[in-house]
Amino acid sequence: MxxxxxxxxxxxxxxxxxxxxxxxxxxxxxxxxxxxxxxxxxxxxxxxxxxxxxxxxxxxxxxxxxxxxxxxxxxxxxxxxxxxxxxxxxxxxxxxxxxxxxxxxxxxxxxxxxxxxxxxxxxxxxxxxxxxxxxxxxxxxxxxxxxxxxxxxxxxxxxxxxxxxxxxxIVDHSAMKPGDVILALPSSGLHSNGYSLVRKVFDVEHADLGAYCGELGTTLGEALLTPTRIYVKPVLAALAAAEIHGISHITGGGFYENIPRCLPDGLTARIEKAALRIPPIFPMLQRMGDIPERDLFNTFNCGVGMVVIASAASADKALSALREGGCDAYPIGEIVPGEDRVVLC
Known part of the structure; x- marks a missing residue:
């Protein structure tokens, strides 16, 4: 050369x-x-x-x-x-x-x-x-x-x-049934979606990205640049250890767009909002941008980077495998009959 x-x-x-x-x-x-x-x-x-x-x-x-x-x-x-x-x-x-x-x-x-x-x-x-x-x-x-x-x-x-x-x-969605447990895999933050809205809310072109933000416990720039968590190894471990009926990567479109992609017709993901571990960047965005709750969950991962849906009988095995793989997964709801696809209650 x-x-x-x-x-x-x-x-x-x-x-x-x-x-x-x-x-x-x-x-x-x-x-x-x-x-x-x-x-x-x-x-x-x-x-x-x-x-x-x-x-x-x-x-x-x-x-x-x-x-x-x-x-x-x-x-x-x-x-x-x-x-x-x-x-x-x-x-x-x-x-x-x-x-x-x-x-x-x-x-x-x-x-x-x-x-x-x-x-x-x-x-x-x-x-x-x-x-x-x-x-x-x-x-x-x-x-x-x-x-x-x-x-x-x-x-x-x-x-x-x-x-x-x-x-x-291949993950068999057709095996999903009411009573299956929805497990949340925590995100590291915003991941890599919704940044057109994020940049608008925080006015990043004029903001001091290097200034420490007490609400976030870090600088705004560091919070916004935190890398997306990669779930491959813990999820493969869960697949080997438990009966997994669905997996959704929570990206652009948030809960309402991504979770239904792994749901068969006639089933709904019922998620308990009180169970969610929501990092401070999300309520901060909601407050500063005056973002309605549904829009927040329809744009961002809100602390859940991926959901794994396991049979009720093997949910504990799935949780153990995910946690042993370094992912502090936790249950947030269950699959129920219905046509609403996703319900946050």
Whole structure:
């Protein structure tokens, strides 16, 4: 690559040498994610992965793709870029595990106004950390410099993951029935949804993000930038230990949009509001933004990043597995007959 240089391309605003330097700087982060099955390192035209299919009667691939959304604006304002990559991975792998699948690998895509190798490497360090937490490999990606289209300090981070599950072990929603227990997996905060509203309420372009906020116990910027929790390992443990009938990742659309995605017709998730452990960022948002309660639960996770629905007979086993996996899960309600889909009472 040392002979690769285009003065004309550089004059148009694209520094290909910066791209090579970014790859060099990110290599150590990528190496942290290597797991059995990785066939090739980064830098090729395609990422190669050989999955272990032993013990699987009918392997099914499961894919998920997402981005960080406007949360990355907080990172840009704070000039802190090493955590939003965790969000990017989380938004994909948390979706995949809802099917019962184990993520295998991840690829990222960074569109950036000006390629600063250190910034790109910092972004990828977060992606790598997310992959480590999810137990998957970072096998490739792309950085695209967009001068004249994006501001120099602007970027957009997105990616996708592929996982695998034996067809017989795909989470079976049809087995759900009244009396099944709804378990909450606590969120780390806002995760990576609703930030257009968040940025408006807190007026982040003019706020002092570095000022300590007693109500939050940290600075506003740190609270808004807290990475999305990755639930893959504890959820896979619960799937192995208990009879799980449904899993929902609580993202944009909150409770009212996401929980029904795993409910069969004729069943309703009845959730006890008094049982919810709601972090202070949510009532603060509600108060400052004058947000109606239904809108709050229809936009944000309100402290519940994922719900797992277990049979009544195995709910304790599911709780034990989740807790042993480092997730302080707790019951918040049950499945009942009805057409309302989600009821908070």
């Amino acid at each position: 040392e002979n690769s240089h285009s003065a004309s391309y550089a004059a148009a605003g694209v520094n290909i040498e910066a791209g090579y330097e970014g790859v060099r700087l990110m290599k150590a982060h990528v190496d942290r994610t290597v797991i059995p099955g990785v066939v090739s390192g980064i830098g090729g035209f395609g990422g190669l992965f050989a999955p272990d299919l032993a013990g699987m009667a009918e392997p099914v691939l499961v894919s998920g793709t997402d981005g960080v959304g406007t949360k990355q604006r907080i990172a840009q304002l704070m000039d802190k870029h090493d955590t939003v990559g965790i969000d990017c991975v989380a938004m994909c792998v948390n979706d995949i595990v809802c099917c019962g699948a184990r993520p295998l690998f991840f690829l990222d895509y960074i569109a950036i106004g000006k390629n600063e190798p250190e910034k790109v490497a910092s972004l990828v360090s977060g992606v790598a950390e997310g992959c480590v937490q999810a137990g998957c490999a970072l096998i490739g990606g792309e950085t695209a410099e967009h001068p004249g289209v994006m501001a120099a300090d602007d970027y957009d981070l997105a990616g996708f993951s592929v996982g695998i599950v034996d067809k017989t072990k």
